[in-house]
Amino acid sequence: MQRCVNVIGVGMSPFSPAALSANSTALVGETARQALADAGLSARDVGCVFAASGLMDGGTLQRALEQTGLGQVPLQPLPKGEDSGGVLLYQACQAIELGLADCVLVLGMQGAPVPLPSLGAELERLGAAARQYMARYQTRRETFAMIAVKARQHAALNPLAVFVAPLTLDEVLEASTLAEPLTHPQFAWPTSGVAAVLLCSAGFARRRGNLPAVRIIAQACVSPAQVAGFDPASVFPCAGYEVHVVAARELYEQAGRGPQEVGVCELHDSSTLSELSLYEALGFCPEGSAEKLVEDGDNTYGGNLVVNPSGGLLSLGQAPAVSGLAQCIELVHHLRGNAGRRQVADVRIALQHQVGPDGTVVTTLYQRE
Structure with a gap:
Protein backbone atom coordinates (compact mmCIF):
# COMPACT_ATOMS: atom_id res chain seq x y z
CA MET A 1 0.00 0.00 0.00
CA GLN A 2 1.36 3.39 -0.97
CA ARG A 3 1.79 6.02 1.73
CA CYS A 4 1.41 9.78 1.70
CA VAL A 5 4.63 11.80 1.32
CA ASN A 6 5.19 15.05 3.20
CA VAL A 7 7.84 17.76 2.95
CA ILE A 8 8.85 18.74 6.49
CA GLY A 9 12.22 20.45 6.15
CA VAL A 10 14.07 22.55 3.56
CA GLY A 11 17.42 24.29 3.20
CA MET A 12 19.24 25.99 0.34
CA SER A 13 22.41 27.96 -0.37
CA PRO A 14 22.55 30.99 -2.66
CA PHE A 15 23.11 30.07 -6.31
CA SER A 16 26.35 31.21 -7.96
CA PRO A 17 27.55 31.68 -11.54
CA ALA A 18 30.95 30.33 -10.44
CA ALA A 19 32.13 27.09 -8.86
CA LEU A 20 31.47 26.69 -5.15
CA SER A 21 34.24 27.79 -2.82
CA ALA A 22 37.05 25.51 -1.76
CA ASN A 23 35.13 24.93 1.47
CA SER A 24 32.20 23.31 -0.33
CA THR A 25 32.10 20.49 2.23
CA ALA A 26 31.05 22.99 4.89
CA LEU A 27 28.41 24.48 2.57
CA VAL A 28 26.87 21.08 1.87
CA GLY A 29 26.84 20.26 5.58
CA GLU A 30 25.35 23.64 6.48
CA THR A 31 22.55 23.20 3.94
CA ALA A 32 21.70 19.73 5.24
CA ARG A 33 21.63 21.09 8.79
CA GLN A 34 19.29 23.88 7.64
CA ALA A 35 16.78 21.27 6.47
CA LEU A 36 17.10 19.27 9.70
CA ALA A 37 16.68 22.38 11.86
CA ASP A 38 13.71 23.50 9.76
CA ALA A 39 11.99 20.19 10.51
CA GLY A 40 13.08 20.13 14.15
CA LEU A 41 14.92 16.85 13.59
CA SER A 42 18.40 15.48 14.14
CA ALA A 43 20.58 13.29 11.93
CA ARG A 44 19.53 10.17 13.82
CA ASP A 45 15.94 10.65 12.57
CA VAL A 46 17.00 10.23 8.93
CA GLY A 47 16.72 6.71 7.52
CA CYS A 48 18.25 7.30 4.09
CA VAL A 49 19.98 9.97 2.00
CA PHE A 50 19.26 10.40 -1.71
CA ALA A 51 21.94 12.52 -3.36
CA ALA A 52 22.80 14.05 -6.71
CA SER A 53 26.32 15.39 -6.61
CA GLY A 54 26.56 17.15 -9.98
CA LEU A 55 30.21 17.80 -10.76
CA MET A 56 31.17 17.52 -7.09
CA ASP A 57 33.42 14.63 -6.14
CA GLY A 58 32.05 11.85 -3.98
CA GLY A 59 34.60 12.52 -1.25
CA THR A 60 33.16 15.99 -0.65
CA LEU A 61 29.70 14.50 -0.27
CA GLN A 62 30.86 11.81 2.15
CA ARG A 63 32.83 14.27 4.29
CA ALA A 64 29.83 16.60 4.44
CA LEU A 65 27.55 13.77 5.53
CA GLU A 66 30.01 12.69 8.21
CA GLN A 67 30.26 16.23 9.58
CA THR A 68 26.47 16.40 9.75
CA GLY A 69 26.17 13.09 11.59
CA LEU A 70 24.86 11.30 8.51
CA GLY A 71 27.99 9.37 7.65
CA GLN A 72 26.49 5.98 8.57
CA VAL A 73 23.07 6.60 6.98
CA PRO A 74 22.44 4.53 3.81
CA LEU A 75 23.24 6.61 0.74
CA GLN A 76 21.42 6.36 -2.60
CA PRO A 77 23.36 8.46 -5.13
CA LEU A 78 22.24 9.15 -8.69
CA PRO A 79 24.71 7.83 -11.28
CA LYS A 80 27.12 10.38 -12.71
CA GLY A 81 25.71 12.03 -15.80
CA GLU A 82 22.13 11.53 -14.58
CA ASP A 83 22.15 14.29 -11.98
CA SER A 84 18.59 15.63 -11.88
CA GLY A 85 17.06 17.15 -8.78
CA GLY A 86 13.60 16.38 -10.10
CA VAL A 87 14.31 12.69 -10.71
CA LEU A 88 16.04 12.49 -7.33
CA LEU A 89 12.95 13.90 -5.62
CA TYR A 90 10.76 11.41 -7.47
CA GLN A 91 12.91 8.44 -6.44
CA ALA A 92 12.92 9.54 -2.80
CA CYS A 93 9.13 9.91 -2.83
CA GLN A 94 8.82 6.42 -4.30
CA ALA A 95 10.92 5.00 -1.45
CA ILE A 96 8.55 6.50 1.12
CA GLU A 97 5.37 5.59 -0.77
CA LEU A 98 6.48 1.97 -1.00
CA GLY A 99 7.39 1.79 2.68
CA LEU A 100 11.15 1.46 2.07
CA ALA A 101 11.91 4.50 4.25
CA ASP A 102 10.12 6.68 6.77
CA CYS A 103 12.28 9.83 6.64
CA VAL A 104 14.59 10.71 3.74
CA LEU A 105 17.03 13.56 3.19
CA VAL A 106 17.22 14.57 -0.48
CA LEU A 107 20.44 16.44 -1.19
CA GLY A 108 21.43 18.11 -4.45
CA MET A 109 24.87 19.63 -5.03
CA GLN A 110 26.14 21.39 -8.13
CA GLY A 111 29.76 22.09 -7.29
CA ALA A 112 30.47 23.84 -10.58
CA PRO A 113 28.32 25.11 -13.44
CA VAL A 114 27.71 22.40 -16.03
CA PRO A 115 29.75 23.19 -19.17
CA LEU A 116 27.42 23.89 -22.06
CA PRO A 117 27.84 21.77 -25.16
CA SER A 118 28.07 23.42 -28.54
CA LEU A 119 24.91 25.48 -28.73
CA THR A 191 25.15 28.01 -12.10
CA SER A 192 26.09 26.09 -8.95
CA GLY A 193 24.53 25.65 -5.52
CA VAL A 194 23.26 23.25 -2.86
CA ALA A 195 19.74 22.34 -1.75
CA ALA A 196 18.27 19.90 0.78
CA VAL A 197 14.73 18.64 1.29
CA LEU A 198 13.44 16.36 4.06
CA LEU A 199 10.62 14.02 3.08
CA CYS A 200 8.68 11.72 5.36
CA SER A 201 5.58 9.59 5.67
CA ALA A 202 2.39 11.07 7.10
CA GLY A 203 2.80 9.01 10.27
CA PHE A 204 6.33 10.29 10.81
CA ALA A 205 5.16 13.89 10.23
CA ARG A 206 2.49 13.53 12.91
CA ARG A 207 4.95 12.08 15.39
CA ARG A 208 8.02 14.21 14.79
CA GLY A 209 7.33 17.13 12.48
CA ASN A 210 8.04 20.65 13.77
CA LEU A 211 6.07 22.61 11.15
CA PRO A 212 2.75 22.07 9.37
CA ALA A 213 3.51 19.49 6.71
CA VAL A 214 3.18 20.18 3.00
CA ARG A 215 1.75 17.11 1.33
CA ILE A 216 2.66 15.76 -2.10
Whole structure:
Protein backbone atom coordinates (compact mmCIF):
# COMPACT_ATOMS: atom_id res chain seq x y z
CA MET A 1 0.00 0.00 0.00
CA GLN A 2 1.36 3.39 -0.97
CA ARG A 3 1.79 6.02 1.73
CA CYS A 4 1.41 9.78 1.70
CA VAL A 5 4.63 11.80 1.32
CA ASN A 6 5.19 15.05 3.20
CA VAL A 7 7.84 17.76 2.95
CA ILE A 8 8.85 18.74 6.49
CA GLY A 9 12.22 20.45 6.15
CA VAL A 10 14.07 22.55 3.56
CA GLY A 11 17.42 24.29 3.20
CA MET A 12 19.24 25.99 0.34
CA SER A 13 22.41 27.96 -0.37
CA PRO A 14 22.55 30.99 -2.66
CA PHE A 15 23.11 30.07 -6.31
CA SER A 16 26.35 31.21 -7.96
CA PRO A 17 27.55 31.68 -11.54
CA ALA A 18 30.95 30.33 -10.44
CA ALA A 19 32.13 27.09 -8.86
CA LEU A 20 31.47 26.69 -5.15
CA SER A 21 34.24 27.79 -2.82
CA ALA A 22 37.05 25.51 -1.76
CA ASN A 23 35.13 24.93 1.47
CA SER A 24 32.20 23.31 -0.33
CA THR A 25 32.10 20.49 2.23
CA ALA A 26 31.05 22.99 4.89
CA LEU A 27 28.41 24.48 2.57
CA VAL A 28 26.87 21.08 1.87
CA GLY A 29 26.84 20.26 5.58
CA GLU A 30 25.35 23.64 6.48
CA THR A 31 22.55 23.20 3.94
CA ALA A 32 21.70 19.73 5.24
CA ARG A 33 21.63 21.09 8.79
CA GLN A 34 19.29 23.88 7.64
CA ALA A 35 16.78 21.27 6.47
CA LEU A 36 17.10 19.27 9.70
CA ALA A 37 16.68 22.38 11.86
CA ASP A 38 13.71 23.50 9.76
CA ALA A 39 11.99 20.19 10.51
CA GLY A 40 13.08 20.13 14.15
CA LEU A 41 14.92 16.85 13.59
CA SER A 42 18.40 15.48 14.14
CA ALA A 43 20.58 13.29 11.93
CA ARG A 44 19.53 10.17 13.82
CA ASP A 45 15.94 10.65 12.57
CA VAL A 46 17.00 10.23 8.93
CA GLY A 47 16.72 6.71 7.52
CA CYS A 48 18.25 7.30 4.09
CA VAL A 49 19.98 9.97 2.00
CA PHE A 50 19.26 10.40 -1.71
CA ALA A 51 21.94 12.52 -3.36
CA ALA A 52 22.80 14.05 -6.71
CA SER A 53 26.32 15.39 -6.61
CA GLY A 54 26.56 17.15 -9.98
CA LEU A 55 30.21 17.80 -10.76
CA MET A 56 31.17 17.52 -7.09
CA ASP A 57 33.42 14.63 -6.14
CA GLY A 58 32.05 11.85 -3.98
CA GLY A 59 34.60 12.52 -1.25
CA THR A 60 33.16 15.99 -0.65
CA LEU A 61 29.70 14.50 -0.27
CA GLN A 62 30.86 11.81 2.15
CA ARG A 63 32.83 14.27 4.29
CA ALA A 64 29.83 16.60 4.44
CA LEU A 65 27.55 13.77 5.53
CA GLU A 66 30.01 12.69 8.21
CA GLN A 67 30.26 16.23 9.58
CA THR A 68 26.47 16.40 9.75
CA GLY A 69 26.17 13.09 11.59
CA LEU A 70 24.86 11.30 8.51
CA GLY A 71 27.99 9.37 7.65
CA GLN A 72 26.49 5.98 8.57
CA VAL A 73 23.07 6.60 6.98
CA PRO A 74 22.44 4.53 3.81
CA LEU A 75 23.24 6.61 0.74
CA GLN A 76 21.42 6.36 -2.60
CA PRO A 77 23.36 8.46 -5.13
CA LEU A 78 22.24 9.15 -8.69
CA PRO A 79 24.71 7.83 -11.28
CA LYS A 80 27.12 10.38 -12.71
CA GLY A 81 25.71 12.03 -15.80
CA GLU A 82 22.13 11.53 -14.58
CA ASP A 83 22.15 14.29 -11.98
CA SER A 84 18.59 15.63 -11.88
CA GLY A 85 17.06 17.15 -8.78
CA GLY A 86 13.60 16.38 -10.10
CA VAL A 87 14.31 12.69 -10.71
CA LEU A 88 16.04 12.49 -7.33
CA LEU A 89 12.95 13.90 -5.62
CA TYR A 90 10.76 11.41 -7.47
CA GLN A 91 12.91 8.44 -6.44
CA ALA A 92 12.92 9.54 -2.80
CA CYS A 93 9.13 9.91 -2.83
CA GLN A 94 8.82 6.42 -4.30
CA ALA A 95 10.92 5.00 -1.45
CA ILE A 96 8.55 6.50 1.12
CA GLU A 97 5.37 5.59 -0.77
CA LEU A 98 6.48 1.97 -1.00
CA GLY A 99 7.39 1.79 2.68
CA LEU A 100 11.15 1.46 2.07
CA ALA A 101 11.91 4.50 4.25
CA ASP A 102 10.12 6.68 6.77
CA CYS A 103 12.28 9.83 6.64
CA VAL A 104 14.59 10.71 3.74
CA LEU A 105 17.03 13.56 3.19
CA VAL A 106 17.22 14.57 -0.48
CA LEU A 107 20.44 16.44 -1.19
CA GLY A 108 21.43 18.11 -4.45
CA MET A 109 24.87 19.63 -5.03
CA GLN A 110 26.14 21.39 -8.13
CA GLY A 111 29.76 22.09 -7.29
CA ALA A 112 30.47 23.84 -10.58
CA PRO A 113 28.32 25.11 -13.44
CA VAL A 114 27.71 22.40 -16.03
CA PRO A 115 29.75 23.19 -19.17
CA LEU A 116 27.42 23.89 -22.06
CA PRO A 117 27.84 21.77 -25.16
CA SER A 118 28.07 23.42 -28.54
CA LEU A 119 24.91 25.48 -28.73
CA GLY A 120 24.72 26.05 -32.46
CA ALA A 121 22.21 23.36 -33.39
CA GLU A 122 20.25 23.68 -30.14
CA LEU A 123 19.89 27.44 -30.52
CA GLU A 124 18.79 27.09 -34.13
CA ARG A 125 16.15 24.57 -33.10
CA LEU A 126 14.82 26.90 -30.42
CA GLY A 127 14.84 29.86 -32.77
CA ALA A 128 12.99 27.86 -35.41
CA ALA A 129 10.41 26.77 -32.85
CA ALA A 130 9.86 30.36 -31.70
CA ARG A 131 9.49 31.61 -35.26
CA GLN A 132 7.07 28.82 -36.11
CA TYR A 133 4.98 29.62 -33.03
CA MET A 134 4.95 33.30 -33.97
CA ALA A 135 3.86 32.53 -37.51
CA ARG A 136 1.11 30.16 -36.47
CA TYR A 137 -0.41 32.37 -33.78
CA GLN A 138 0.73 35.85 -34.85
CA THR A 139 2.64 36.14 -31.59
CA ARG A 140 4.87 39.18 -31.11
CA ARG A 141 8.54 38.85 -30.22
CA GLU A 142 7.80 41.23 -27.34
CA THR A 143 5.74 38.48 -25.71
CA PHE A 144 8.81 36.26 -25.24
CA ALA A 145 10.78 39.25 -23.92
CA MET A 146 8.06 40.05 -21.37
CA ILE A 147 8.73 36.68 -19.72
CA ALA A 148 12.37 37.62 -19.15
CA VAL A 149 11.31 40.96 -17.66
CA LYS A 150 8.89 39.17 -15.33
CA ALA A 151 11.61 36.73 -14.23
CA ARG A 152 13.87 39.57 -13.11
CA GLN A 153 11.00 41.33 -11.32
CA HIS A 154 10.39 38.17 -9.28
CA ALA A 155 14.12 37.56 -8.72
CA ALA A 156 14.55 41.02 -7.23
CA LEU A 157 12.68 39.67 -4.20
CA ASN A 158 14.78 36.49 -3.92
CA PRO A 159 18.11 36.84 -2.05
CA LEU A 160 19.26 33.42 -3.35
CA ALA A 161 18.90 34.27 -7.06
CA VAL A 162 21.90 35.09 -9.28
CA PHE A 163 20.56 37.29 -12.04
CA VAL A 164 18.57 39.98 -10.26
CA ALA A 165 19.31 43.23 -12.11
CA PRO A 166 16.00 44.64 -13.42
CA LEU A 167 15.46 44.49 -17.18
CA THR A 168 13.21 46.67 -19.29
CA LEU A 169 11.44 45.31 -22.32
CA ASP A 170 13.69 47.36 -24.60
CA GLU A 171 16.82 46.05 -22.87
CA VAL A 172 15.75 42.46 -23.49
CA LEU A 173 14.83 43.12 -27.11
CA GLU A 174 18.04 45.02 -27.81
CA ALA A 175 20.39 42.47 -26.20
CA SER A 176 22.52 40.24 -28.40
CA THR A 177 20.39 37.87 -30.46
CA LEU A 178 21.29 34.21 -29.99
CA ALA A 179 18.41 32.60 -31.89
CA GLU A 180 16.06 35.02 -33.61
CA PRO A 181 13.84 36.24 -31.96
CA LEU A 182 15.42 35.13 -28.65
CA THR A 183 18.14 37.26 -27.04
CA HIS A 184 20.73 36.54 -24.37
CA PRO A 185 18.55 37.34 -21.28
CA GLN A 186 15.93 34.89 -22.60
CA PHE A 187 18.03 31.83 -21.75
CA ALA A 188 18.94 30.19 -18.42
CA TRP A 189 22.71 29.94 -17.93
CA PRO A 190 24.72 27.42 -15.83
CA THR A 191 25.15 28.01 -12.10
CA SER A 192 26.09 26.09 -8.95
CA GLY A 193 24.53 25.65 -5.52
CA VAL A 194 23.26 23.25 -2.86
CA ALA A 195 19.74 22.34 -1.75
CA ALA A 196 18.27 19.90 0.78
CA VAL A 197 14.73 18.64 1.29
CA LEU A 198 13.44 16.36 4.06
CA LEU A 199 10.62 14.02 3.08
CA CYS A 200 8.68 11.72 5.36
CA SER A 201 5.58 9.59 5.67
CA ALA A 202 2.39 11.07 7.10
CA GLY A 203 2.80 9.01 10.27
CA PHE A 204 6.33 10.29 10.81
CA ALA A 205 5.16 13.89 10.23
CA ARG A 206 2.49 13.53 12.91
CA ARG A 207 4.95 12.08 15.39
CA ARG A 208 8.02 14.21 14.79
CA GLY A 209 7.33 17.13 12.48
CA ASN A 210 8.04 20.65 13.77
CA LEU A 211 6.07 22.61 11.15
CA PRO A 212 2.75 22.07 9.37
CA ALA A 213 3.51 19.49 6.71
CA VAL A 214 3.18 20.18 3.00
CA ARG A 215 1.75 17.11 1.33
CA ILE A 216 2.66 15.76 -2.10
CA ILE A 217 -0.70 14.75 -3.55
CA ALA A 218 0.45 13.52 -6.97
CA GLN A 219 3.62 13.00 -8.96
CA ALA A 220 4.34 11.90 -12.52
CA CYS A 221 7.65 10.96 -14.14
CA VAL A 222 7.57 10.62 -17.94
CA SER A 223 10.52 10.00 -20.25
CA PRO A 224 10.52 10.78 -23.97
CA ALA A 225 10.70 7.03 -24.72
CA GLN A 226 7.34 6.52 -22.97
CA VAL A 227 5.45 8.91 -25.24
CA ALA A 228 4.04 7.33 -28.37
CA GLY A 229 5.04 9.18 -31.48
CA PHE A 230 7.68 11.26 -29.71
CA ASP A 231 9.80 13.03 -32.29
CA PRO A 232 13.08 14.37 -30.85
CA ALA A 233 13.55 16.45 -34.01
CA SER A 234 10.22 18.23 -33.57
CA VAL A 235 10.44 22.00 -33.67
CA PHE A 236 6.90 22.90 -32.70
CA PRO A 237 6.32 24.33 -30.18
CA CYS A 238 9.58 22.94 -28.83
CA ALA A 239 11.19 19.51 -28.81
CA GLY A 240 9.58 17.30 -26.21
CA TYR A 241 6.33 19.25 -26.02
CA GLU A 242 4.31 16.03 -26.04
CA VAL A 243 6.20 14.73 -22.98
CA HIS A 244 5.18 17.80 -20.97
CA VAL A 245 1.54 17.37 -22.00
CA VAL A 246 1.53 13.70 -20.96
CA ALA A 247 3.26 14.43 -17.64
CA ALA A 248 0.72 17.15 -16.83
CA ARG A 249 -2.26 15.03 -17.81
CA GLU A 250 -1.06 12.11 -15.70
CA LEU A 251 -0.47 14.41 -12.74
CA TYR A 252 -3.96 15.93 -12.82
CA GLU A 253 -5.59 12.52 -13.25
CA GLN A 254 -3.72 11.13 -10.24
CA ALA A 255 -4.72 14.04 -8.02
CA GLY A 256 -8.27 14.49 -9.28
CA ARG A 257 -7.38 18.16 -9.67
CA GLY A 258 -7.25 20.54 -12.60
CA PRO A 259 -4.82 23.27 -13.67
CA GLN A 260 -7.36 25.93 -12.71
CA GLU A 261 -6.82 24.98 -9.05
CA VAL A 262 -3.08 25.73 -9.13
CA GLY A 263 -2.21 29.03 -7.47
CA VAL A 264 1.56 29.00 -7.89
CA CYS A 265 3.90 27.11 -10.22
CA GLU A 266 7.63 26.63 -10.56
CA LEU A 267 8.38 25.38 -14.08
CA HIS A 268 11.52 24.59 -16.06
CA ASP A 269 12.10 27.88 -17.91
CA SER A 270 15.33 27.03 -19.71
CA SER A 271 14.30 29.76 -22.17
CA THR A 272 11.41 32.16 -22.58
CA LEU A 273 10.19 29.95 -25.42
CA SER A 274 10.10 27.00 -23.01
CA GLU A 275 8.09 28.93 -20.46
CA LEU A 276 5.61 30.20 -23.05
CA SER A 277 4.99 26.73 -24.47
CA LEU A 278 4.68 25.23 -20.98
CA TYR A 279 1.78 27.54 -20.13
CA GLU A 280 -0.11 25.57 -22.77
CA ALA A 281 1.40 22.12 -22.15
CA LEU A 282 0.56 22.32 -18.43
CA GLY A 283 -3.01 23.34 -19.19
CA PHE A 284 -2.92 26.90 -17.89
CA CYS A 285 -4.35 28.17 -21.18
CA PRO A 286 -5.49 26.69 -24.51
CA GLU A 287 -2.95 26.14 -27.28
CA GLY A 288 -2.16 29.36 -29.07
CA SER A 289 -3.38 31.64 -26.26
CA ALA A 290 -0.18 31.93 -24.19
CA GLU A 291 0.43 35.43 -25.53
CA LYS A 292 -2.86 36.62 -24.04
CA LEU A 293 -1.96 35.01 -20.70
CA VAL A 294 1.34 36.91 -20.67
CA GLU A 295 -0.07 40.24 -21.78
CA ASP A 296 -2.94 40.00 -19.29
CA GLY A 297 -0.41 39.45 -16.48
CA ASP A 298 -1.88 36.07 -15.58
CA ASN A 299 1.61 34.66 -14.97
CA THR A 300 2.53 37.03 -12.14
CA TYR A 301 1.23 38.71 -9.00
CA GLY A 302 -2.27 40.06 -9.38
CA GLY A 303 -3.14 37.50 -12.05
CA ASN A 304 -4.77 34.09 -11.89
CA LEU A 305 -1.47 32.25 -11.41
CA VAL A 306 2.04 33.20 -10.28
CA VAL A 307 4.67 31.39 -12.37
CA ASN A 308 8.22 31.10 -11.04
CA PRO A 309 7.99 33.49 -8.07
CA SER A 310 11.60 32.54 -7.30
CA GLY A 311 12.70 34.08 -10.59
CA GLY A 312 12.92 30.63 -12.17
CA LEU A 313 15.90 29.19 -14.00
CA LEU A 314 16.16 32.44 -15.94
CA SER A 315 17.24 34.10 -12.67
CA LEU A 316 18.69 31.29 -10.56
CA GLY A 317 20.37 29.63 -13.52
CA GLN A 318 20.51 25.96 -14.48
CA ALA A 319 22.08 23.68 -11.86
CA PRO A 320 20.72 20.24 -12.84
CA ALA A 321 21.44 18.50 -9.55
CA VAL A 322 19.83 21.31 -7.56
CA SER A 323 17.18 23.10 -9.64
CA GLY A 324 14.41 20.55 -9.02
CA LEU A 325 14.92 20.75 -5.25
CA ALA A 326 15.06 24.56 -5.38
CA GLN A 327 11.65 24.55 -7.07
CA CYS A 328 10.26 22.31 -4.34
CA ILE A 329 11.67 24.56 -1.63
CA GLU A 330 10.17 27.69 -3.17
CA LEU A 331 6.71 26.12 -3.36
CA VAL A 332 6.92 24.80 0.20
CA HIS A 333 7.60 28.33 1.46
CA HIS A 334 4.51 29.65 -0.33
CA LEU A 335 2.30 26.86 0.97
CA ARG A 336 3.56 27.46 4.50
CA GLY A 337 2.98 31.19 4.11
CA ASN A 338 6.59 32.15 4.87
CA ALA A 339 7.85 33.25 1.43
CA GLY A 340 8.27 36.85 2.59
CA ARG A 341 7.88 39.52 -0.07
CA ARG A 342 7.40 36.81 -2.72
CA GLN A 343 4.40 35.31 -0.92
CA VAL A 344 1.50 34.31 -3.14
CA ALA A 345 -1.67 35.01 -1.18
CA ASP A 346 -4.06 32.24 -0.11
CA VAL A 347 -2.36 29.50 -2.10
CA ARG A 348 -3.36 25.90 -1.36
CA ILE A 349 -2.21 23.98 -4.45
CA ALA A 350 1.22 24.34 -6.07
CA LEU A 351 2.67 22.68 -9.17
CA GLN A 352 6.30 21.85 -9.88
CA HIS A 353 7.61 20.98 -13.35
CA GLN A 354 11.21 19.95 -13.97
CA VAL A 355 13.11 18.49 -16.91
CA GLY A 356 16.14 16.23 -16.51
CA PRO A 357 19.22 16.25 -18.76
CA ASP A 358 17.80 13.33 -20.78
CA GLY A 359 14.43 14.99 -21.33
CA THR A 360 12.60 13.14 -18.53
CA VAL A 361 9.82 15.33 -17.13
CA VAL A 362 8.80 15.19 -13.46
CA THR A 363 5.63 16.98 -12.38
CA THR A 364 4.52 17.27 -8.76
CA LEU A 365 1.44 18.70 -7.04
CA TYR A 366 1.74 19.97 -3.47
CA GLN A 367 -1.06 20.84 -1.06
CA ARG A 368 -1.11 22.75 2.20
CA GLU A 369 -2.52 20.69 5.04
